[in-house]
Amino acid sequence: MSNTSAKVINLADRRAKKEDEARNAPITGWITWLYCPKCKSLEYSELEMPNGRVHKKCGNMVEEVEVQIDVRAEYTISLRNSKRLDELFKETKIPAFLKPLAKKGIGMLENLHAAEVEYRKRLENIVNGPVNPYPDEWDEKSLKMKLKTLDPLGLIHTEARQPNLHFPEVDPS
Numbered sequence: 001m002s003n004t005s006a007k008v009i010n011l012a013d014r015r016a017k018k019e020d021e022a023r024n025a026p027i028t029g030w031i032t033w034l035y036c037p038k039c040k041s042l043e044y045s046e047l048e049m050p051n052g053r054v055h056k057k058c059g060n061m062v063e064e065v066e067v068q069i070d071v072r073a074e075y076t077i078s079l080r081n082s083k084r085l086d087e088l089f090k091e092t093k094i095p096a097f098l099k100p101l102a103k104k105g106i107g108m109l110e111n112l113h114a115a116e117v118e119y120r121k122r123l124e125n126i127v128n129g130p131v132n133p134y135p136d137e138w139d140e141k142s143l144k145m146k147l148k149t150l151d152p153l154g155l156i157h158t159e160a161r162q163p164n165l166h167f168p169e170v171d172p173s
């Protein structure tokens, strides 16, 4: 092998490594939780509004708490949640724990599924395009945060998706 081709390979290697690092780098973003003290409603937004905002429904100024996120981590976990939901849908033998409320159970799965799709759409809005998830071996426990597991389904919610952490005085129900 000549010196020149060795150099070329080296460059290609380095570029591949760089691309790989970029693919696996965290992407910082923010999710804002909005609480309307009048309607007692909680919702999240991916849009940053430095001058505050009013609740469309009632015109009241809402309280805001910004939560810093790693967009890629949120996206990866959401994809895994969807995968888990898909598996539950596919097991047409509805999981035993849902059987007594089979119909209600399916409706609940559909709502959860829609919530994941919506969340990922918001994350894509933050980066203005598609988000590459972390590789399969990435472990959400590396985030070192309070992850909430929605049992018995096994879905995982990061801190950004637990409004009660940000508005502890508000009853989310």
Ligand SMILES: [Zn+2]
Residues within 6 Å of the ligand: 036, 037, 038, 039, 040, 055, 057, 058, 059, 060
């Ligand atoms: Zn309101």
